Amino acid sequence: MRVKTKALSMLMAAVISVPAIGISAPAAVNVKAAGEFKPEDFGAKVNDGKGDRQAIKDALEKASEAGGGTVVFGDGTYDIDILDFSGTGIGIYVDKPNITFRFSKGTVLNVLPTKFDEFGAIDVRASGFCLEGNGGKIVGNRNGHSRVNSDEGHGISVKDCNNITITDVNITDCWGDGIYLGSSNSDGSLPGCSNINIKNCTVSNNRRNNIAIVAASNVVIDKCTIKKANGAAPQCGILIEPNTNGGNVPKNSVCKNITIKNTTITCKKKGDKNGQFFAFNILNPYFNSNNKVVAKTVKITNCTFKGDCGNYSGKGVVLNKCKIKGTFYDHKKTKVKKSKISDHYKF
Structure with missing residues (x-):
């Protein structure tokens, strides 16, 4: 998947951590519990x-000073104003x-x-982050974005960090992806992310x-309900597509x-002629000419897919006890076990 995000410098990380940006912290802080x-x-x-972005960031900084802690959100709407950093958007930046x-x-x-792009409402760049959703919501700005030719405003963006847990949250109406798992660079020079657990989430109507x-x-990804991505190509429920250079995939990607x-x-629909x-x-979007493998060891178990599916570029993909109520475009000899597929198209 094409990514335009530039790597954030250490200077940038320092700048957006300074309380002087946006709302500054009060002199006296009333912390309810250690x-x-x-x-x-x-x-x-x-x-x-x-x-409320800066206030949330300030609470995060205090939690970090305590050696790692919890930012507790109550009932109600916290509005996330996207910070302009040289034309790139910044949401709640988790760098601790x-x-x-x-x-x-x-x-x-x-x-x-906002008119800014390339942001995550929650932008995770540090390991050990956990979102305990408890049924709460992240609502994107697909109905309030002023740049038509853009698609990089995500709900949760996770880049170059490990051991991330996202549970019981509803993510909807984002300008880009509901959840983005990747890297700040597209050339494989950074490690990407690993050990990601997404459970009991509803992710829907993202653009x-x-x-x-x-x-x-x-x-x-376990026990999730994923519905009706639509608005900007490729509009998939789950897409595994590393960045490529003419079909070549960086090792880390x-x-x-x-x-x-x-x-x-x-x-949203099936049978779309543009895939x-x-x-x-x-x-791998170059599968016709340079179909290098983009994913290895993908296990899909006890899932229901109400629409078309594809394995163009994955190695070691197993479908077990699944239902596909559409066409499965299978270019890589997927191992299918105890599954029902409306139309298994092998090519």
């Missing part, structure tokens, strides 16, 4: 339509390790309208893909050990 920090104690106000975000059932992170796996290994289980994916709107797809 190791737990509320955005409200740093200036956030729910439901007021004003940006071992941070947990804990939502309540009534928590909403709402991305405010590009619901989940994009670009540079990641040891990923588990080959995705490995991907498990998808107990998950239902519903497509879009797939429930899942493993793709």
Whole structure:
């Protein structure tokens, strides 16, 4: 998958960590419990339509100073104002390790309208991050984005870090992907991300893909409901597509050990002649001329796919106890076990 994101420099990371950007922290901070920090104690106000990004970042910084801690969100809407950094958007930038975000059932992170691109509402760049969704929501800005020819505003973006857990959250209406797993560079010079656990999430109506796996290994997607990606190509439920150079895949970008289980994916439509709107797809876009493998060891178990699917470029792909209610375009001899496929097209 094409990625335009530039690597963030150490200077940039330092700049966006400074409380002077946006809302500054009050002189006296009222922390309710050791190791737990509320955005409200740093200036956030729910439901007021004003940006709370910096207050959340300040709570994150205090949690980090405590050696890793939890940012606790209450009921209500926290508005995420996207920071302009030289034309690139910045959301809640998680650059400190071992941070947990804990939502309540009534928590909403709402991305405010913006013209900026290449951001994640939650942008994870440090290992050990955990999002405990508890039924809360991340709502993107697909209805309030002013740049038509762009598609890089994600719900959760995870890049070049390890041991990430995302559970029980509803991610919807993002300008780009609901969840993006990748790297800051497209040339394989950075490691990508690994050990990612996504469980009990609903990811729906995101504009590009619901989940994009670009540079990641040891990923588990379990008990998720993924629905109706639409708006900007390729509009897939789950897309595994590393960045390529004429079909050549950087070594670090080959995705490995991907498990998808107990998950239902519903497509906006099927039978699209341009190969879009797939429930899942493993793709090297140069498969006709230089079909290098982009993913190895992909196990898909006990899943239902309501739409078309594809394995154009994956090695060691196994479908077990699955239902595909559409056409499965199989270019890489997928091993199929105890599965029902409406139309298995091998080519």
